[in-house]
Amino acid sequence: MIEYDILRGPVVTEKSTLQRELFNQVTLKVAKDANRVEIKNAVEKAFNAQVKQVRTVQVKGKIKQRGRIIGKKKDWKKAVVTLMPGQRIDFFEGV
Amino acid sequence: MQVKIEDQSSIKKVLSFEIPKETISKELNKAYAELKKKADIKGFRKGKIPRKVLENRFSAEVHAEVAPRLIQEAFAEAVENHKLDIVGGPQLEPPELKPDADYAFDITVEVKPELDDIDLQGLEIKKRLYEVAEGEIESQIYMLQKSMATKRKVEEERPVKENDFVLIDYEGFLNGEAFEHTPKVENYVTAINKEPLPKEFSEKLIGAIPVQDLEIEVVYDDDYHDENLKGKTIQYKVRLKEVQEEVLPEANDDLVKDLEQFETLEDVKASIRDNLEKGIAQRVKHEMSEQIFSQILEKIDFQVPQALVQGELNGIIAETEQAYAQNNTSLEDVGLSREIMQEKYKNVAEKQARRHLILDKIIAQEKMELSDEELDAGFEEMAQAMSATKDAIKNFFNMDPRQLQYYKHTQLEKKAIDLIIEKSNVIEVTPDALQGADLPSEEAGVQA
Numbered sequence: 316m317i318e319y320d321i322l323r324g325p326v327v328t329e330k331s332t333l334q335r336e337l338f339n340q341v342t343l344k345v346a347k348d349a350n351r352v353e354i355k356n357a358v359e360k361a362f363n364a365q366v367k368q369v370r371t372v373q374v375k376g377k378i379k380q381r382g383r384i385i386g387k388k389k390d391w392k393k394a395v396v397t398l399m400p401g402q403r404i405d406f407f408e409g410v
Numbered sequence: 411m412q413v414k415i416e417d418q419s420s421i422k423k424v425l426s427f428e429i430p431k432e433t434i435s436k437e438l439n440k441a442y443a444e445l446k447k448k449a450d451i452k453g454f455r456k457g458k459i460p461r462k463v464l465e466n467r468f469s470a471e472v473h474a475e476v477a478p479r480l481i482q483e484a485f486a487e488a489v490e491n492h493k494l495d496i497v498g499g500p501q502l503e504p505p506e507l508k509p510d511a512d513y514a515f516d517i518t519v520e521v522k523p524e525l526d527d528i529d530l531q532g533l534e535i536k537k538r539l540y541e542v543a544e545g546e547i548e549s550q551i552y553m554l555q556k557s558m559a560t561k562r563k564v565e566e567e568r569p570v571k572e573n574d575f576v577l578i579d580y581e582g583f584l585n586g587e588a589f590e591h592t593p594k595v596e597n598y599v600t601a602i603n604k605e606p607l608p609k610e611f612s613e614k615l616i617g618a619i620p621v622q623d624l625e626i627e628v629v630y631d632d633d634y635h636d637e638n639l640k641g642k643t644i645q646y647k648v649r650l651k652e653v654q655e656e657v658l659p660e661a662n663d664d665l666v667k668d669l670e671q672f673e674t675l676e677d678v679k680a681s682i683r684d685n686l687e688k689g690i691a692q693r694v695k696h697e698m699s700e701q702i703f704s705q706i707l708e709k710i711d712f713q714v715p716q717a718l719v720q721g722e723l724n725g726i727i728a729e730t731e732q733a734y735a736q737n738n739t740s741l742e743d744v745g746l747s748r749e750i751m752q753e754k755y756k757n758v759a760e761k762q763a764r765r766h767l768i769l770d771k772i773i774a775q776e777k778m779e780l781s782d783e784e785l786d787a788g789f790e791e792m793a794q795a796m797s798a799t800k801d802a803i804k805n806f807f808n809m810d811p812r813q814l815q816y817y818k819h820t821q822l823e824k825k826a827i828d829l830i831i832e833k834s835n836v837i838e839v840t841p842d843a844l845q846g847a848d849l850p851s852e853e854a855g856v857q858a
Contacts, residue, residue, distance in 0.1 A: 328453035332460050 321349045321357040345394045365399040413488045421715045429513040441472050477507040495522040498717020520715035525771040533834035535701045540690045555658040564653040569617045577652035582644040591638040624648045714763045722759035727751045769823045
C-alpha cells in the first residue's frame with residue numbers, strides 16, 4: 316500500500332486547525348522523498364477525496380539540548396493539501 | 411426539569427427525570443470553557459485550543475463530570491421539593507449523556523414509611539420485681555476469695571483427693587525410650603481433675619500418698635491438638651512429691667484491702683449489691699420495652715426499607731467483629747463469616763429497624779424535644795461511664811455535629827420509651843408468678 320508509506324500522520328496545531336476551517340486545507344506529515352504528485356495521488360486514494368493543490372515544506376528538526384548533550388530531532392516533510400471545494404476528510408475531523 | 415414520581419410500594423419510589431437539552435448544552439459550555447483554560451495539548455498554546463479539538467479529546471471526561479453533577483442537582487432539587495425522607499443510597503443506572511438530546515434517567519429510592527399515629531394508651535406491661543438475692547452476693551464474694559487463694563502443703567500423710575493440688579516430677583517415654591517432646595519436668599504444680607491434666611493422671615494420682623513413684627500411660631487421640639503427641643501412647647514416670655490444698659483467705663476487711671477502692675467488706679458487698687441492682691433495673695426496662703414493641707407491632711403493620719435493615723445489620727456485624735478483634739480473633743477464626751452473620755441476624759436487624767421507625771414516629775407524634783439540661787445530664791452520665799471529664803465529652807460532640815445529632819437522637823429514643831411506659835398500665839408482678847411464660851413476646855401473643 317504505497318499511500319500509507321507516503322502519508323505518515325496528521326499535523327494537529329493551532330495553525331493547521333485554522334487552515335482546515337478557513338481554507339479547507341489538511342496538513343500531513345509525509346515521507347521525506349515524496350513529491351507533490353505522489354502525495355496528491357496518495358491522499359486521493361487513501362481518503363477518497365479530490366485534491367486541488369499540494370504544497371510541501373521541508374521542516375528542519377529542532378536542536379534539543381539537555382545539559383552538555385546536544386541532540387537533533389529528525390528533519391521531516393510537511394504537506395498542506397488543499398481540497399476541492401465541498402470535499403471533506405472525516406479522518407481529520409476526528410483529530 | 412421534570413420529575414415524575416412513581417410509588418412502587420409504601421417505601422420504594424421511582425423518580426423519573428428529564429433534563430432538557432438546553433440545560434445540558436449550558437452545562438457543557440461551562441465545562442468546556444473551564445477546560446479550555448487548563449488543558450494543555452501539544453501544538454496549541456494554552457487557552458487557544460478550539461472547542462472541536464477539546465470535544466474530540468476530552469468528551470468522555472467532560473461528560474463523566476457533567477452527568478453526575480446534573481443528576482445530583484436534579485435529585486437534590488426533587489428531594490427538596492417533594493419532601494422525600496430518603497434512607498440509604500439512591501439506586502440508578504444513568505445512561506450516557508448526549509450533548510444534543512434531552513437527558514432522561516430513573517432513580518430508585520427507599521423512603522421512610524409513613525406510619526399512622528400510634529395509640530399509646532392502654533398498653534399493658536408487666537413489670538417484674540426482681541430482688542437481689544443474698545446468695546448472689548455471697549457467691550461473688552466467694553469468687554473473690556477463690557481468685558486470691560493460696561496453695562499450702564498438706565503436712566499430714568494422706569492420700570490425694572479430688573480438688574487437691576499436687577507437686578510432681580514427670581517424664582514421658584515413647585516405646586520405652588525418652589521422647590523429645592515430653593522431657594523431664596520437675597516441681598510441677600497442677601490441679602487434680604482439671605484441664606489440661608490428662609484424665610489418666612487424675613485417676614492414678616487420686617489415692618496415692620506422697621512420696622510415691624507412679625507409672626501412667628496416656629493414650630492421645632488422633633485428633634489431639636498437639637501435632638507431636640496425637641495418636642501416640644506415652645508412658646509417664648511420675649513422682650508424686652507433695653499434696654497441696656487451696657486455702658481461701660477469710661472473708662473479712664483484710665481481704666478487700668488489696669482491692670484498693672474499698673476499705674471494708676461491707677463496702678464491697680454494698681458495691682456488689684449496687685451493681686446487681688443496676689443490672690436488674692436494666693433487665694426490667696429491657697423486658698418492658700420488649701413488651702411495648704411487641705404490642706405496638708401487633709397494632710400497626712408497615713414495610714421496612716431494605717437500606718435500614720442493611721444499616722442495622724452492618725452495625726451488628728461491625729460490633730461483633732470489634733468484639734472478636736479485642737480478643738485477637740476474627741469472625742473467620744470461630745467459623746463465621748459476614749455472609750453467615752448477614753443471614754443469622756437478618757430478623758434481628760429488621761426488628762431493630764422497625765423499632766427505630768416506631769420510636770421516630772412517636773418522637774414526631776408527641777413532638778418530643780431534648781432540653782439542654784437533659785443533654786447535659788446525658789453527658790454527665792457518659793462522662794462517668796467512660797471515666798472522662800464532662801468537658802472532654804462535650805468537646806468531642808461539639809467537634810462532630812453528626813455524632814451529636816446521633817447522640818441526641820438516641821437520648822430522644824430513650825425518652826420516648828420512658829414516655830410510653832408512663833402512659834401504659836404497668837402491672838407489677840413477682841417474678842415467680844411468671845416463671846412459666848418467660849418470653850415477653852410470647853405473652854403478648856397470648857394476650858392478643
